Structure formats: C-alpha cells, structure tokens
Amino acid sequence: KAGVTQTPRYLIKTRGQQVTLSCSPISGHRSVSWYQQTPGQGLQFLFEYFSETQRNKGNFPGRFSGRQFSNSRSEMNVSTLELGDSALYLCASSEGGDEQFFGPGTRLTVL
Amino acid sequence: ELKVEQNPLFLSMQEGKNYTIYCNYSTTSDRLYWYRQDPGKSLESLFVLLSNGAVKQEGRLMASLDTKARLSTLHITAAVHDLSATYFCAVDIGLATNKLIFGTGTLLAVQP
Numbered sequence: 760k761a762g763v764t765q766t767p768r769y770l771i772k773t774r775g776q777q778v779t780l781s782c783s784p785i786s787g788h789r790s791v792s793w794y795q796q797t798p799g800q801g802l803q804f805l806f807e808y809f810s811e812t813q814r815n816k817g818n819f820p821g822r823f824s825g826r827q828f829s830n831s832r833s834e835m836n837v838s839t840l841e842l843g844d845s846a847l848y849l850c851a852s853s854e855g856g857d858e859q860f861f862g863p864g865t866r867l868t869v870l
Numbered sequence: 871e872l873k874v875e876q877n878p879l880f881l882s883m884q885e886g887k888n889y890t891i892y893c894n895y896s897t898t899s900d901r902l903y904w905y906r907q908d909p910g911k912s913l914e915s916l917f918v919l920l921s922n923g924a925v926k927q928e929g930r931l932m933a934s935l936d937t938k939a940r941l942s943t944l945h946i947t948a949a950v951h952d953l954s955a956t957y958f959c960a961v962d963i964g965l966a967t968n969k970l971i972f973g974t975g976t977l978l979a980v981q982p
Contacts, residue, residue, distance in 0.1 A: 790968050792968045792969070792970070794970075794972075801972060801974055801975065802958065802960075802970075802972035802975075803972075804969050804970060804971070807967055807968050807969060809967075809968075814967045814968075815967040815968075815969045817969075849912060849913065851913075851968070851970075853968050858903070858915060858918050859903075859915075859968055859970065860915065861905075861912045861913040861914075861915075862912060863911070863912045864911075864912050
C-alpha cells in the first residue's frame with residue numbers, strides 16, 4: 760500500500776495570507792489527524808477527522824480549520840497567517856483507533 | 871489535561887554503550903507509542919505498546935510499558951551511530967479518538 764502523502768512539501772507565504780494543505784491517507788484508512796511541530800512548542804495535536812466528521816480538536820485558534828472528503832482525503836486551512844505559524848505540519852492516518860502512520864509533512868514558512 | 875514528560879532531553883553517548891530514555895505520563899492510558907525522527911524528516915513508528923507489562927524489541931532498541939507507574943522506557947543497547955536521531959514517546963488519550971500527546975523528544979547523538 761502507498762503511504763500517507765502530503766502536498767505541497769514546502770510552502771512560503773507572507774503574513775496575512777491563507778494557506779491550504781492536503782493529506783491523502785493510506786488506502787482504507789478513515790481517520791486523519793493533523794499535528795503541528797515547532798521548535799518551541801514541539802508536536803501538538805490540531806484536529807482529527809473520521810468519516811468526514813471532526814472527532815477532536817486541539818487548542819488552536821479558529822484560524823486553523825480542516826475538513827475531510829468522502830474519499831478520506833483531508834485538507835487543513837490556516838487563515839490570516841502569522842509568523843508563529845511557521846512549522847512542520849504532519850498528518851497521520853489510521854484505520855480507526857489503531858496505530859497512526861505519518862506522512863512526510865509540509866514545511867510552512869511565513870515571512 | 872494529559873501531560874507527557876520525557877527525559878533526558880539530550881543524550882550524547884559513545885558507540886557501544888547502553889542507555890535508557892524515560893517517558894512519564896500523567897493520566898491513565900493503555901496505548902503508548904515510540905517514534906523516531908531524523909532531521910527534517912517525518913515520524914517513523916518504532917513501537918506500539920498496548921498493555922501493562924508490554925515489552926517489544928527491534929534490533930538494539932527495546933521498549934516497555936508500566937501502566938500502573940505511568941512509565942515507558944526505551945532502552946538502547948550497544949549504541950551505533952545510525953541510531954542518532956530524536957526519539958518521541960506519545961500517549962493516546964483514548965476516548966475513541968486518535969489524539970496523541972507527545973513528549974518533548976530526546977535528541978540522541980551517538981559519538982564514534
């Protein structure tokens with residue numbers, strides 16, 4: 760099976776812009792979770808989607824949003840970008856409540 | 871709120887030596903994961919520990935879980951340079967959701 764894929768891999772934006780990141784899970788996996796990794800805060804949970812429903816959400820402002828499509832692909836959106844949003848964004852997929860497999864990540868730089 | 875503490879944060883060791891990384895968590899959980907991350911890369915799954923007393927070994931790495939003590943250990947035996955990476959433990963909060971709380975990570979540098 761192909762692994763988790765994320766696009767784009769690298770992204771440079773300026774403050775105030777918005778960005779959309781995409782994640783395609785492993786075939787058959789219905790759960791997609793998103794994490795933000797920064798040097799200062801480490802790895803933090805953003806949200807999880809299961810069968811197109813948000814099942815859990817982390818402590819992030821409303822500028823961070825996501826959705827999941829019927830084919831389990833997921834997108835996350837960050838509006839009004841701030842410098843502090845610069846991070847590696849990782850998505851992970853699982854069959855449900857099982858082990859999560861991580862994608863290669865999208866590195867977002869906000870200038 | 872579940873908290874996960876990992877120590878040490880940084881570990882410099884010589885090849886051939888043994889050492890242990892510790893992962894403590896604050897509330898009950900039956901699932902604990904260990905991941906490896908190389909610089910600029912994603913997370914690679916090492917171990918999934920699902921029950922009290924679970925022990926898993928892969929090569930020079932061995933992980934164990936004590937749910938009563940809320941403690942997991944990652945033991946490195948006869949370290950080699952290729953093991954140099956950052957190691958994270960992560961605890962699943964359960965409640966029918968895939969939310970992992972990660973430790974701070976341990977940067978392991980194995981010196982020749």
